[in-house]
Structure formats: C-alpha cells, structure tokens
Amino acid sequence: MISRVADHCFWFGRYVERAEATARMLTASHSLALDAELEPHQCWRPVLVVSGEEKQFRAAHAPEDDHPAWGDGELVERFMTWDEDNEVSLKRSIVGARWNARQIREVLSLEAWETVNELHLWAAGEASATEWRDHRYGFYRHVRQMTQLCLGLLRSTMLHDAPLDFIWLGVLLERISQTARILDVHHHAFTRLPRRHEVVETALWLSLLRALGGYEPFMKRHQGRVSADTVARFLVGEARFPRSIAYCVHSAHDRLCAIRPAAERELPGGRTLERLRILDGWIVARRSDALTGDTVHDLLTHIVDEAHAICDGLGRELFGYGG
C-alpha cells in the first residue's frame, strides 16, 4: 500500500474517532451539568483539560482562574464544537476527516465516503446550526450516529485489508489517548472534590462511563459497585470492553501485525511493532494492581507518552515522514 495513502487512512480514522469522542463527551457533560449538583466549572473545565485546549481557552475567554467563563457551559460547548481556531473542535475534526477522506476516495468504499461527506456538508450548512441551537442533544446524537455509521460501513463494505487496518489503527490509537486523558482528568478532579459526597461522586463516574459508551458494560461487570478504583480498572484493563485501554492497545497490536507480520523482518515497521507489543504486555501485567491516587496518573501518563511515540514511529517507518 502506498505510504502517503496509508498516512491519510490513519488520520482519517483518527479524525472520525475524535469527532465521535468529542460529541460523546459534550453530551455527557451537558447532562451532568443539569443534575449533578456540581459547580458549573467543575463540569466544564475538565472538558477543556481533557482535550488539551485549556491554554487556548484561557487566552481566548478566561484570563483568570476564577473567571466565570470556565463554568459557562454554552461557551465551552461552542468552543469545543464550532471554534475553527481550536484544533480539536468538532468542526475541525469533521473537516479533517473529510479532507483526509477526499485524498483517498478511491480507497474508501462509496458508502463510507458518502456518510463522511454528508456529515461534512451538514456541519457546514444552516441545518446543523439550527439543530445545535434548538435541539442540542439531537445535534450531538446526529454526529455520533453518522460517525458510527461511517465506521460500521468501513467494516462492512471494504476489503479487510491494509487500508482498513490503517484506518482502524488510527481509530484505536485515538481512542487510547482519549480514554487515557479523560480518565486521568476526571480521576484527578473527582478524588479531590472538597466535600466528597457519595451520590455526587457516583453521578460523576457514571457520567464518565456514559461519555465513553461504557455505562452498561461496566454495570454488567460490576453490578452497581461504582468507585474510583472499579471505574479506573474497568477503563484501563477490561479486555472485552472496546474502549478500554487494554482492548485498544491489544487490537492495535493485532492490526499492525496484519500490516507488518512479525516474522517478515525485512519489512519496515519492526520497531513500532515491538514498541506496541511491549506496551500491550505492560498493561496486561498491571491488570491486578490497585489503581488509586497517583498510581493512576503515572500509569496513564506512561500510556499517553507511549501512544505518541508509536504514532511518531508509524510516521517514520511506514508513512515516509522525514525522507
């Protein structure tokens, strides 16, 4: 497969996944703000921290730490949805997905391309602005459904071959970073709430699980026992939950093995494959560790750093970056 095309496939997957993740996170935060008896900034500031856009938001809207903008849900939602200067806004993700898709139209199936193109046209038009204003939930639901439709069509209408492996590798690496950061930020914030209130804390963890589509799977595993430890262990180590870090790292390793079999030593990509294999083993080895306090932060930091390094490695070894 052509290196440049593989690169676009990978980024197409990342952007589609990022659009879905952003839509999920904003829906969950919106719902949380309505009923969790939290200060507004406790609901909304983590959204900015998770997406790595705290600094940008501070510069644009909230120069001081106690500025009311930090708790202005409407402003944060608009910033995370529409702001074209915000690199991870929903709008930018949709544009990014569609731009990459257009570079590789001959690679995607027509049906998958149409969903991402329709989503793009919708997001650029009047209908989406009206929907966002009048029916916020419906707006994010539409984004989620279109991205899911796209990911589903990719699997059901494309050859299960290198291009799909690269797209899925992008989806999985994006998901690893999303899950790791969202858990890190929330874990940090929730376990340091000034007056720890069991009902409130439970609501927060449930909201986090909902943002990751993991509410029901979590309940099936833990039958209502919601705590910082159970949620963290579930999101890091549950091998059968498709958004857990363990699942995503393991699947990413499988995908890369399909692209670049371990036995074919002369092919490029060996170092990245090895790095992914080591990370997979490292997470499995930590499955029974207790996850409290700083352990969680250290573990998640390591995972995010490794995910970055793996993406860089793919660029160098397989996508032809840097000659």
Next chain:
Amino acid sequence: MTDSPRLFDDYAPLAGTWDELFGPGGPRPPFARVLEQLGKMNAGDFTRSQSLAELALLNQGVTFSVYSDNRGTEKIFPFCTIPRLVSAKDFAHLDRGLTQRLRALQHFLDDIYDGQKILADKVVPAEMVLGSAGFRPTLRGVKPPGGVRIHISGIDLVRDPDGIWRVLEDNVRTPSGVSYVVENRVITKRIFPRAFDAGRIHRVDHYPARLAEMLRSVSPVAAEDTTAVVLTPGPYNSAYFEHSFLARTMGLELVQAPDLFVDKDMVWVRTTRGPRRVDVIYRRTDEAFLDPEAFRPDSVLGVPGIMRAYAAGNVALANAPGNGVADDKAVYPFVPDMIKYYLGEEPALEQVPTWVCLRDDDRRYVLEHLGEMVVKAVDEAGGYGMLMGPQSTAAERDEFRRRIEAEPRKYIAQHRLELSTCPTWIASRGRVEPRRVDLRPYVLTSREGPWVLPGGLTRVALVEGSYVVNSSQGGGSKDTWVMKEDAS
C-alpha cells in the same frame, strides 16, 4: 396528475437548428416511447426529480474544484436530468466513423515518430506538423509498449442543422468527463426508471472494467502480473473527482508524482512494504509535468527519469506522450486526408469545413470573409486568440488581418456552426427550452483495437442563445442514452 401543463407541451425547437429529440412533427420516431414516458410529468414532478438528482451528486461528492477559489471550493457540474437520446442507427454510424478516425490518428502518430512518410509524400504540410507545440522530436524512434498511443480518446462531435454529425475537435491527450457519464446514468436510472425501461438503452457502467482491461493489454509484463496505477496531480486539480472515481472503480491505486521514483530505468511506487514495480500508468497529468528531466527542467513536479523508463520499454504510459501533435488545431483539417492516405478509405464522419491560412486560396477566402468567420490561433486553447467574426469590431478584424498575414501557419478559420439543441430544464423559468449541445464519446484502444463506449458526455450550453458548452462558462451535462434498437 394535475391539470398543469406537462413537460413538453409547449416545447418549440429553434428555427434553422436541428433538435435532438423533436422534429417538426413532434417526437423523433426512434424516441417516441421514451418521450411519452418523460412527457407524463408536469413541472412540479420534474422539479422534485431534478432537486433529488442535485442532492445525490452533492452527497456523493461528484464535484469539481474551482481553481479561482483558494479555499478549495467544490461545485457540482450542473446536470440537466432530461436525457439526450441517440438512435441505434446514428450510433452505428458514429461507432464506424470514430473507430476509423482513431485508427488513422494512430497510424499518423506512428509515422510522425518514425519515418514521417506522410510528410515526404506532402499529404500534410511538414511545417504544420513539425511546428506544432505538441510534437516532441526527442520521442522519435521510441515505440510505446503494446504499440498503442491513443489509449483513451474523447472526440467532440456536434450536429449541424441538417442533422449531420461532425467532428469538432480531437482530444487524444488527457480527455476528461467520463466519470460524469457513469454517475449521471446512476441518477437518471434512479429517477426515471419507467422512461429508461421504455427505451432499450445501452449500459455504460462497464467502462471502468473495459478501461482496466485495456491498460493491462498494453503492459510490458504479463497481464496477470501487471501493476497499473492512476497518476493524478492531486486533490486540487479540477478533475480530481474523476481520477479517484476511475481508480476506485477499477480497483487501482491512485498515485501522485512523489509516490513514484525511477531506479534502473524502472518505475517504482513507495509502499508500506517497501518499493513495488509499476508497469502501466494511466496518467492524468499534463505531459509537460511528467518528467522534469525530459520536458521542463525548471519544474519540481513530476517523476524524474520516467521518460527514460518509458523509452526503455519498461513502463506503458496512457496516453502516450507526444500525442498533442495529433489533436493540434493545425493538423485537424488534414485528418480526412490521413484517413485516405493510411487506410485507403473514405472518411465515414464529416468534420467542420476548415480553411487553413497557410494555403494561399484558403487565406484569401478567410481575409475576404473575416466578418462571418471564426478564426482560431492553432496553439492556443480555451477561447484565447480567437476572432468571433460576427461579433467583432473593425479594429479587431484589422488586427487579425495583420496577424494572419504575418504568420499564416498559426491560423485556421471556420464558419460558425449552428449546434443542435436538446430540450433542457430551465429552473428559473420552471419550463423546458431548447439549449445547444455537443457530444463527447469515449473510445478505448487496446492492443486488439478500438472500442467505442455506447454513451458519452453530452455537454449543454445552459445560457439562452449560448454556443459555449464548457463547464467553466455556464455549461452543464446531460446523460446520453444510446438506443439498442430504434422504435419503429
């Protein structure tokens, strides 16, 4: 059904112009059944169908990029869903004429890049050919793999007031538009199933498969071991949609020049599994930007060394570089002579009578009739360097008179042609009116010979009174339905 007028109720063809669907006494007989079905709609029904079609094109991203807009805006090529029909009898005639023309042009290119006998025999004046910007002296003696030079052609046809088909222009370098033929058909079948069923219409959706088969047929290696690719200048090219469409529907990789490199006179593509040999390239890049070593030392575009690989016979390029000499406006007037010279046949297709200013008699006639003629500079395209006699001022005519006398080789002239019309939906008036059309059929030539796609791109001048069908100047497209058999 309501009482409102039906689609063709008050349709009136223009006087002195051939209409493709309606004769003086109503629907042309071969199309009667199809027109009866289409004619059952009223304006409201039709508006709905037309908007569905436009939405489908936009959602599918069947768009072209607008160069002038640096945000990379994409637009749909305006599409009128009322089809243009071609009778089985007419198509048989076109099939014969196009095949013959392609065979002659292929002989001409073989000859010009070898012995140049046609010039020695003075059938075509040597200065018209050797002075052409499309002639590449460095390619003389180079034999293309598989022996084919014009793999894909799009020869523009028009129809005069007597209904006679005439060749307007040959395109044998990188003709575009075939993706609209296939996509337009998908939509017309969806919105007019009954009308489509009422005629028996040739399919066009096998074009990509025939194209892939043709590309493999000219491979320097065995067909089953061939790696063929489509080479595009990239997503900012106005025809990018078509490049990706063809790659996708053929199942080939779409590459850009930086994906390719040349080593040991062979072409390779950079892949995630290391370099892979490439045998056939359907190139949609202009040949001037194909190889900086060969054509444009100042260019950073292209694949350095690709022409060496081509000359060594290690890669087939479709179309062959150097074809521009065959579709030069200066050479066009001589194509009927080529047909007689190379094939010993009479030309089956007429073309537009053309005066060559290099010839003394022709030049005298042109200078005497400047006010009625269209004068074209041979090495300029897109309407530049043109004199539209009937609309010109005395000063413009004097200017052209001076230019023609100074460099007669550079100019040819024709009378303005009354292009035929086809019923066309005019949304702003909510009714059907006659608009002028041309037809670009596509011909694939494999090692075994030419094949004409039974269909083609009908371009329509949407502006009232206009003769210009180009998409950049208010043109749109129609689906072209070629009948398998004519209704009696």
